[in-house]
Every structure is written in C-alpha cells, then in structure tokens.
Amino acid sequence: MRKLIAKLVNGEITRRDFAARVLGMGFGMMTVESILDTVTIAGESNRSAKNAESFRAEPFSEKTPYEQWIEKEDVPVHAGYFVPNVRTVELKPWKRLGASGAIINLEGAEATDGAYLCEIAPGVATNPQRYMFEESIYVLDGEGETTVWHENRPKQTFKWKKGTLFSPPLNTWRIHKNTGRAPARFISVTDLPLVMDLYHNADFIFNNDFVFRDRYNNQPDYFTVNESKMKIAGSAATFGEGEKGAVGVLDTGLIPDLNQIQLFAAKARGLKNKSAEVILSDNSMQTHVSEFEIGTYKRAHRHGPGSHVLSLGGVGYTLMWTGVPKYSDAPKKVRVDWREGTLFVPPDRWFHQHFNTGDSSAKYMATTWIGGKYWVKGMGGGGRTHRLNTISFHAGGNMIDYPDEDPMIREMFEADLKKHGVLPRMPEKK
Numbered sequence: 001m002r003k004l005i006a007k008l009v010n011g012e013i014t015r016r017d018f019a020a021r022v023l024g025m026g027f028g029m030m031t032v033e034s035i036l037d038t039v040t041i042a043g044e045s046n047r048s049a050k051n052a053e054s055f056r057a058e059p060f061s062e063k064t065p066y067e068q069w070i071e072k073e074d075v076p077v078h079a080g081y082f083v084p085n086v087r088t089v090e091l092k093p094w095k096r097l098g099a100s101g102a103i104i105n106l107e108g109a110e111a112t113d114g115a116y117l118c119e120i121a122p123g124v125a126t127n128p129q130r131y132m133f134e135e136s137i138y139v140l141d142g143e144g145e146t147t148v149w150h151e152n153r154p155k156q157t158f159k160w161k162k163g164t165l166f167s168p169p170l171n172t173w174r175i176h177k178n179t180g181r182a183p184a185r186f187i188s189v190t191d192l193p194l195v196m197d198l199y200h201n202a203d204f205i206f207n208n209d210f211v212f213r214d215r216y217n218n219q220p221d222y223f224t225v226n227e228s229k230m231k232i233a234g235s236a237a238t239f240g241e242g243e244k245g246a247v248g249v250l251d252t253g254l255i256p257d258l259n260q261i262q263l264f265a266a267k268a269r270g271l272k273n274k275s276a277e278v279i280l281s282d283n284s285m286q287t288h289v290s291e292f293e294i295g296t297y298k299r300a301h302r303h304g305p306g307s308h309v310l311s312l313g314g315v316g317y318t319l320m321w322t323g324v325p326k327y328s329d330a331p332k333k334v335r336v337d338w339r340e341g342t343l344f345v346p347p348d349r350w351f352h353q354h355f356n357t358g359d360s361s362a363k364y365m366a367t368t369w370i371g372g373k374y375w376v377k378g379m380g381g382g383g384r385t386h387r388l389n390t391i392s393f394h395a396g397g398n399m400i401d402y403p404d405e406d407p408m409i410r411e412m413f414e415a416d417l418k419k420h421g422v423l424p425r426m427p428e429k430k
C-alpha cells in the first residue's frame with residue numbers, strides 16, 4: 001500500500017488506476033476516497049509553498065508594510081511630490097514582472113494608492129501574474145496585447161497602443177506582450193498600498209485562488225467601448241450637486257484611446273473645462289479626464305489624498321498649497337511645471353490649481369483609489385471631500401472661486417503666458 005501511495009504522489013499511476021488497485025486489495029471505497037483527498041490537499045499545499053511569497057512585514061516598525069515591501073522588490077522608487085516625465089524616468093529589471101520597472105510612491109498618495117511603471121522589450125511578454133489589488137493601466141508608448149483569465153477558465157486577449165487605458169479585472173491572471181518594434185511602456189495606478197497595509201500578507205495578495213466572477217465572467221465585449229457603456233450617472237460620492245447627472249461615466253474594461261472619448265462641459269470646475277469619468281472593470285478606483293482651453297486656468301480646490309494626475313498633453317503648471325485659501329500666505333507650497341508625461345499627486349486637503357500656459361488645450365487624467373460606482377467613504381477620500389470640491393470654501397466647501405483667489409494667482413498666470421507669447425482668455429474678475 002505504501003508503495004502504491006508513493007507512486008500516486010509521484011504521478012507514476014493515475015488516480016483511477018490507484019483506486020482500482022486499492023479496491024482490488026480488498027479496501028473499501030471510503031478508504032480510497034480518503035487517501036485521494038489527502039494526496040490532493042498535500043499537492044495543493046506543495047504548489048502553494050512553491051509559489052509562496054518570501055516577504056514578511058516587520059511589526060511595530062516605523063515603516064508601513066507597503067514601504068517595507070517596495071524595498072524588497074529591488075527596483076527604483078521615485079518619491080517626492082511629482083515625477084517630471086514618467087515616459088523617460090529610470091527603470092530597472094524587475095524580477096516579478098519579467099520586464100523593466102519602477103515604483104512611484106509620491107507624497108500626496110499618503111499610502112492610499114500608488115503607481116508602478118513597466119517597460120517591455122519588443123517581442124517579450126511579462127511573467128503571468130495575478131493579485132488582489134486593482135490597477136488602472138495607461139499605455140505611455142508602444143503597442144502590444146494583454147491576455148487575461150481566471151484559473152481554469154478561457155483566456156481573452158486584447159490589443160493596446162499608446163493612449164489605451166485598461167484594467168485586467170481583480171485577481172485575474174494577466175500577461176502583457178509587446179507586439180511592436182519599439183519598447184512598450186505603461187503606467188499602472190494601483191490600490192496596493194492600502195491593501196498591503198491592511199493585510200500585510202503577500203501570499204494573500206499575490207497567491208490567492210479567489211475568483212471574482214461578479215467583476216469578470218469572460219464576457220466577449222468586456223474589453224471594448226460602445227455607446228451602451230457610456231452612462232450619465234454618479235452619486236454624491238464624487239460629484240457636487242451641480243454636476244450630478246451632467247457628467248458622463250464610461251464603465252468598461254478598456255478604452256482604446258483615452259484622447260478620443262467624449263467629454264462633457266463641467267463649468268463648476270473651471271472656465272471652458274470639460275471632463276468625463278471612467279470606471280474600469282467594475283473597480284472601486286476611478287479615473288477622471290479633464291481638458292481645459294488655451295489661456296485659461298481652473299478653480300482651486302482640495303480633497304483627500306491619492307489623485308494621480310498624469311498630463312496627457314499641453315503645457316502648463318499646477319500650484320499646490322496647504323493650510324489657507326490664500327496662496328501667498330500658505331506655510332507650504334509646491335509648483336509643478338508639466339507637459340505630457342508629468343505625474344503629480346496633490347496631498348491630502350492641499351489646495352491645488354491647474355494653469356494652461358501653452359498654445360493648445362491641455363488634458364490630464366487623474367486616477368484615484370476611490371470612485372463613484374461604489375462609495376468608499378473612509379479616510380478623507382472622495383466620499384468625504386471630493387463631493388464638496390465645487391462648493392466655495394465660504395459655504396463650507398473646498399473650492400476657491402475666481403473672485404476669492406489671491407491676486408498673485410492671476411498675476412503669476414499672466415506673467416507666465418507672456419513668456420510663452422499666449423494671450424489670456426480669462427474674464428475680468430468681478
């Protein structure tokens with residue numbers, strides 16, 4: 001009997017042969033089933049042990065579990081208030097991905113969400129991965145395809161190129177392949193910091209069999225866009241009263257070209273401002289797309305942490321300041337000069353204001369760890385503060401209207417426009 005069990009464990013005989021021979025020895029069916037169950041469980045735990053993550057978070061540490069984890073990944077970590085250009089910033093081979101990468105851990109994310117970069121050489125595919133955190137991927141350069149699947153379920157492959165925004169659904173297996181002739185680079189915004197800090201268990205996150213069929217069940221049109229996926233929706237979780245019902249929400253797994261989606265007038269946020277919201281793959285995360293015209297700037301506002309603002313085109317700057325509505329009195333201020341590829345995150349409750357100083361309209365996307373489809377109300381995120389960002393601070397909101405702003409805001413903008421030879425298009429203040 002012992003020899004037979006050894007043969008079964010080593011795969012030298014099939015389960016059916018094993019059962020026939022044990023039954024032939026006079027043992028009952030219950031004995032056979034019990035041995036087969038034990039061998040199956042042992043096999044699964046062996047597989048699990050083989051894939052086990054070596055990371056263990058130190059307790060009672062000054063560093064969060066996420067901060068400890070990124071140190072062990074052994075790739076560049078870009079920190080501070082902004083990254084001047086995510087399309088050119090330094091990467092290094094990342095064993096986990098099987099491609100080059102870097103982690104972005106900006107001040108303003110405040111451990112809610114974060115980002116990573118991945119660059120794949122022509123003809124190369126990343127290692128298969130699955131994980132228990134959401135990600136929103138924007139293709140910065142190149143072209144390729146991604147295959148996703150749930151364990152033991154059919155695979156689905158879709159194409160992408162520069163400008164595509166997509167999200168492999170939560171905990172699906174995923175492989176990204178560069179099918180072009182140049183390196184393909186993407187940025188992914190994730191809620192891993194929050195998930196890692198809550199569970200501090202890498203096996204749970206990277207080696208978890210749970211299947212979210214509610215989010216993705218192999219629907220053939222999942223990674224496409226059509227009119228049925230554009231909704232006029234939204235709750236008080238993300239929109240002020242004035243905007244609710246007036247903003248388009250695109251709810252899909254993939255947008256082939258983010259620069260082509262329809263934007264809607266959003267006057268409450270700024271003069272000649274247009275925007276749309278994107279929910280990818282039934283995520284809690286959300287992406288906001290905004291465009292504002294030549295010679296204009298948006299109203300200042302503030303909200304919770306974690307909005308990863310990525311410039312998609314145009315030239316300008318953003319002011320971020322803490323403490324008081326009047327910029328020149330703020331105890332701390334940061335100016336970010338941006339162009340395509342600049343990434344920054346306004347810190348928790350800091351006012352921030354975007355200025356277009358270039359000779360074309362300016363567009364950016366902002367991905368954050370909370371959205372309007374499922375209202376995550378905690379931690380000063382969108383549920384608490386984004387919804388007041390179109391209401392003046394005089395009325396208890398988090399917005400500074402043009403007439404209430406520090407006079408030096410307009411002076412700085414006009415001086416900057418002059419340098420660029422662009423005429424201002426802002427109305428006189430009343």
Ligand SMILES: [Fe+2]
Pocket residue numbers: 301302303307346352
């Ligand atoms: Fe904002």
